[in-house]
Amino acid sequence: MTDRPSIARLDLNLLVALDALLTERSVTKAAERLHLSQPALSASLARLRTHFGDPLLARRGNAYELTPLALRLAEHTTAALESARRVFESQAEWDPGESTREFSIYGSDYSLATAGRRTAALAAERAPGVRFRFMLHNPQIVEDAGNRLRSADGLFMPHGFLTDLPFTDLWTDTWVVIAATGHPSISERVTLDDVARLPWVFTYQSQSAFTSATRQIQQLGIEPKVEAVVESFLALPMFVAGTDRLGLIQAGLAEYATRIAAVRAYDLPFDATPIHNAMWWHPMHRRDPEHEWLRSIVAEAMRL
Template sequence: MSDQPPLSRLDLNLLVSLDALLTERSVTRAADRLHLSQPALSASLARLRTHFNDPILARTGNSYELTPLASRLSEHTAAALDAARRVFESQAEWDPRQSTREFAIFGSDYSFSTTGRRLASLAAERAPGVRFRFMLHNPQIVEDAVNRLRGADALLMPHGFLTDLPFTDLWTDSWVVIAAEDNPAIGEVVTLENVARLPWVFTYQSRSAFTSATRQIQQLGIEPRVEAVVESFLALPMFIAGTDRLGLVQAGLAEYARNTVGVRVYEPPFDAIPIHNAMWWHPVHRRDPEHEWLRTLAAEATTGLGEATA
C-alpha cells in the first residue's frame, strides 16, 4: 500500500497556500496575498513541510529560497490549482453572456495577431465578461503539450508539430518572403539563387521548433546561411530592413511587414506548403460546454481569414 495519505484526508486549501508561498517566497508576503494572518499561513507551511518532509522555503541570509523539491513543485502547483478551480467553477448550465471565465491559450505572436485577435474581438461581442490570457509558447511547452494543456485551455499551432491530441481546424495561410526594399541583389522577384546566396533570419531553428517553409528550403538541397534567429514573427522585419537578409513570414502578417519601414514582400520561388492553423486542446475538455463554446467561437472568428490575407 502507498504511504501517501488518501486525497480525502488532504486539505485542498493547502494547495492555495503552497501556490502563494512558492510564488512569493515569503510567509509575510504570501499571507498578505491571501488576506490571512501570518501565524495562520505559518501553520499551513508547517503542515506542508510535514507532508513533503521538506522545508519548502530555506533561509539564505535575510531571505528565503525554494528548496530543489519546491522548485519542482512550482512547475505543477499553479496548473493543479487552476484545474481545481475549473472543477468547482463548472456549471450544469452555462450562459456565456453572464460568464467571467478566463481562457488560457498558448501560441506564437503570429497566432495571437491573427487568430487570437479575432477570437477576442468576437468574444467581446458575445460574452463581454469573458477574459483571455494569451501566453507565448516555447519548445518545452510544445514538446510537453499533453501535460501543459491539462492546466490551459488551448494551444494555437499549425498542423505538423503535435499528435495524439484533439484539435479544431481553423484557417489556412501561406508563406511570403520579405527583404529590404533597397536590397540590390533582388529584382522584381526572389529567385532560388537569391535563396541560396543571401543570408537569412529564421524565426526558429531547432529539432522541435522550425517552420515548414524553412524545412522545405533544405529539402530543395539548399542550406540557408542563417545570420540570426529570432523567436518572433512580428520582430522579424526589423532584422531585415536595411540589410541584405531574407526572411519568411506568414501571409497573414504581410500587411504588417509592408508597413515596416524599408521592407518589401515577395512570393517564394517554390511552392511553399500551406499553413493549416488549428486549436489544440486536452481530452479533459471534450465535454466542457464552456470549452466547446470557445472552440466553436474560434472557428467562427477565423472564417474567411485566409481569403482576407491573400
C-alpha cells in the same frame, strides 16, 4: 496498502497556500497575496512541511530558497490549483453572456495577432464578461504540450508539431519572403539563387523549433546563410529592413510587415507547403460546455 494519506483527509486550502508560498518564496509575501495573517500562513507551512516531510522553504541568509522537492512541486501546483478551480466553477448550464470566465491560450505572436485578436473581438460581442489570457509559447511548452494543456485552454499551432491531442482546424496560410525595399539584388522576384546566395534572418532554428518553409529550403539542397535568429514573426521585418537579408513570414502578416518596415513581400521560388493552423487542447475539455463554446467562437472568428 499505502501509507499515503487519503485525499479525503487533506485540506485543499493547503494547495492554495502551497502555490502562494512556492511562487512568492516568502511567508510574508504569500500571506499578503492571500490576505491572511502571517501566523496563519506559517501554520499552513508547518502542516505542509509535516505532510511532505520536507522544509520546502530553506533560509539562505536573508532570503528563502526552494528545496529540490519544492522545485518539483512548483511544476505541478499551479496546474493542480487551476484544475481544482475549474471543477468548482463548473455549472450545469453555462450562459456565455453572463460568464466572467478567463480562457488562457498559448501561441506564437503570429497566431495571437491573427486568431487571438479576432477571437477576442468576436467574444467581446457575444460574451462581454469573458476574458482571455494570451501567452507566447516557446519550444519547451510545445514539447510538453500534453501537460501544459492541463492548465491552459488551448495552443494555437500549425499541424506537424503535435500528435495525440484533439484539435480544431482554424485557417490555412502560406509563406512569403520579405526583402528590403530597393534591395540591390532583387527586382521583381526572388530566385532560388537568391535564396542560396543571400543572408537570412530566421524566426526559429533548432531540432524542435522551425518553420516548414525553412525545412523545405534545406530539402532543396540549400543551406541558408543565417545571420540572425529572432523568435518573433512580428519583429522579423525590422531585422530585414535596410539590409541585404531575406526573411520568411506568413502571408497573413505581409501587409503588417510592409506597413511597419521598409520591406517588400515576394512569392517564394518554390511551392511552399501550406500552413494548416489549428487550436490544440487537452482531452479533459472534450465535454466541457464552456470549452466547446471557446472552440466554436475561435473557429467562427477565423471564418469571418
